[in-house]
Amino acid sequence: MPNVEFNDENQYTPMQSMGTGSVSGLTGWLIKIGVAKDVTGANKILLGIAVVSLIVAVVVFWRTTRSPELIPITPEPGLGQDIPGGF
Numbered sequence: 001m002p003n004v005e006f007n008d009e010n011q012y013t014p015m016q017s018m019g020t021g022s023v024s025g026l027t028g029w030l031i032k033i034g035v036a037k038d039v040t041g042a043n044k045i046l047l048g049i050a051v052v053s054l055i056v057a058v059v060v061f062w063r064t065t066r067s068p069e070l071i072p073i074t075p076e077p078g079l080g081q082d083i084p085g086g087f
Contacts, residue, residue, distance in 0.1 A: 023031060027042040036042035 022028065023039055023042075026046060027036075027039055030036040030042040030045055031038065036045055
C-alpha cells in the first residue's frame with residue numbers, strides 16, 4: 001500500500017471576488033461615458049431613473065383610466081317631430 005501524506009498547512013480559501021474588477025451592464029456604461037464616477041454614483045442615477053419612470057407610469061395610468069366627464073345632452077326643440085311616433 002502506498003504511503004500518502006497530507007499537508008494541511010496549505011489550505012485553499014475561496015476568493016472574495018471572481019470578477020476582474022470591471023463593472024458591466026448599465027452601471028458600467030454610466031461610468032464608461034463619464035456620467036458617474038463610481039458604482040455608487042451610477043446606482044444613485046439608476047435609482048433616480050427608476051423613481052421618475054414609476055411616477056410617469058402612475059400619472060399615465062391615472063389619466064387614461066379615470067372616467068371622462070359626462071356632458072349632458074339637451075334635445076333641440078322640434079327635433080323628431082317628423083318621425084311617426086316620435087319622441
